[in-house]
Amino acid sequence: MTLLELRDLAVTYRSAAGDVPAVRGVSLGLEAGEALGVAGESGSGKSTLAMSLLRLLPRGASVSGEILLDGEDVLTMSWGRLRAVRWASASLVFQGAQHALNPVRRIGDQIAEPLRVHGMATGAEARRRVAELLEQVGLPAWRARGYPHELSGGQRQRVMIAMALACSPRLIVADEPTTALDVMIQAQVLSLIRSLIAEHGIGLVMISHDLSVLASTCDRLAVMYAGRVVESGPSREVFAGGRHPYSRALAEAFPTVGDPASRIAPRGLGGDPPDPAHLPAGCSFHPRCPVSLVSCASEPVELRAVGDGTGAPHTAACVHVSEESR
């Protein structure tokens, strides 16, 4: 069975100024042991998507569609069931570990908390499990007695990952887990995440604005723009041969060092990410699109299959995709 399946997920924030659609109909699937990268920039709805997976959105958000975790809809489950699912079946690694940890509690106690809450371990057993978890993320067991301020940024992010692993969940959602970390520490954390997925068969949803980081960590990529998935497919294909002009722009934003084409030639997109409260008509990307047609300004484009359909599924929501396959 598919570990996680989103069916036509939509999230709208209700505010005094009117409704703001943050996620507008997203369907995605994830198998156990698979890593899915969700790319996008501010306002694309990627963080809203991450939070909605465990129903962590603020009160003002209205959610529709289905979020099936092992076939069970997260959106309709009872509070009691949801509490059991959080941490034990699915857990979250937030960005900015410095703010997510309690500064006045010992690290070991914080890692043990989900274990205790879920009645999975107490006392000496919990301490043993904490030591094991710290070791798994490459920290010495004696760190359990320390406080967050004694750790560097990278070490704190490891503690967050240890917490997420505590109850042996089947799904981990990581929202920008390496943003604000140095390149070397980022490489350490990413290789840790990769090895944990491989060893434990955990499903991973990783969210980032950096397409190159996602491509190197995940099997599949979904690129979001203005609350919709505009392209999804195997990482290599989307990163190196994106069919949506926005995917290509994101890929070019982080140049490959040594590539003569990007030397003294930074590439970006004109304009700014759209304001979710005032989305353009037609294809939301058309005002910034270098290859837009007249019809793009009025006719929305749905996801279309790329290629002859023999390889892994690859779709893109661009008018140019259908022209080619015709």
Place this chain on the structure above:
Amino acid sequence: MTLLEARDVRVEFTSRGRRARAVDGVNLAVGEGEIVALVGESGCGKTTLARTLLGLERPTSGSVRYGGVPLAYSSRALRAHRREVQLVLQDPTGSLNPRHTVYEAVAEGPRIHRLPGEGDLVAEALSRAGLRPPERFFDRHPHELSGGQRQRVVIAGALALEPRVLVADEPVASLDASVRGEILALLLRLRAELGLSALVVTHDLGLAWNIADRVAVMYLGRIVESGPVERILTSPSHPYTRALLSVLPESPSPVVLGGEPPDPTRIPAGCRFHPRCQVLASGAAAEAGVDGLCASGELPVLPSSAGSQVACHHASASARREARTETEAERL
């Protein structure tokens, strides 16, 4: 010609009774119309060095020179220095006052320096920074602007004083991916139009590849390798530069260094990189007979010359060996 220069600069801080050598002997020059990238991990001293070049930090020893003249630290001299050398901060949201309009934010510099023709300076700076027509932005507040526009306002604030050098600390780190390229292109355009020089402080090697002429790699208070970007980023000599390049997402065989960025209060003896060095750990340094030197032999402070240079015992030994083989080959 060299415009801004750090000459054997050391900056020390005392924290909790321990001495931190944040910048531990650095020569670095930024030429006229040149863009230099200073790269390294957090804690390597790159931001302290940038602040010192701006006159915000006073070196413990050594000197900062502008146009060949050592910087004096009187308030008048500092004020004059800051007209020539302007800072562009990392986070445009944090560096703009939310209650000031765009006009006020950009006019602040000219007012402090009592420059005549404030309105024209502000309009000129905004349009140089790509906010056109400038009048449309005068009365806006930061919250009405996008991240990219805010960063352009910050850059306009620096440009209003008509400086010769910009010191930009992670100018695109907090911006959206698609906007990043536009801001970097702006720095290149300012160089082309105004002959502006820039020192860009970053941990992002892709950024250096995108816009810089020269790159200096800093590790624990020292520049360990520097030279033209093409040369250093495509065939690096220092093991640290190689490791940094190898962990880029596209790289085929990453060398992930263990441990956290090291501590400037405890700088190792010998080569300061040796406890994390993959060349030393692999035994290649021992093979070349330099492993003893790595652990105890002091390395000289690199000069500020424009050519490529490296502070590494193993790299120098290999270079010497190559030179010897070449002369022998010539003799034959």
